[in-house]
Amino acid sequence: MEKRNCRVCGVSYQYPVPKSIATRFYCDQCVQIPGEIRRVLELMRRKMDRMESKIDKLERERTSAEG
Numbered sequence: 001m002e003k004r005n006c007r008v009c010g011v012s013y014q015y016p017v018p019k020s021i022a023t024r025f026y027c028d029q030c031v032q033i034p035g036e037i038r039r040v041l042e043l044m045r046r047k048m049d050r051m052e053s054k055i056d057k058l059e060r061e062r063t064s065a066e067g
């Protein structure tokens with residue numbers, strides 16, 4: 001059993017779990033979302049992830065510049 005992060009909501013879950021409908025890439029909640037909607041959510045999640053890491057980087061730069 002391994003720990004995975006859902007590509008849509010980012011939650012971490014164990015995979016595979018007997019009787020769980022979760023897949024390699026999606027948790028048991030997101031796996032129930034229709035494919036075409038899930039694809040859009042997945043794209044948005046990736047965009048958000050990029051923005052988050054960019055913000056983190058800017059924050060760190062700002063903090064070190066002040067210090």
Ligand SMILES: [Zn+2]
Pocket residue numbers: 006007008009010011026027028029030031
């Ligand atoms: Zn999920």
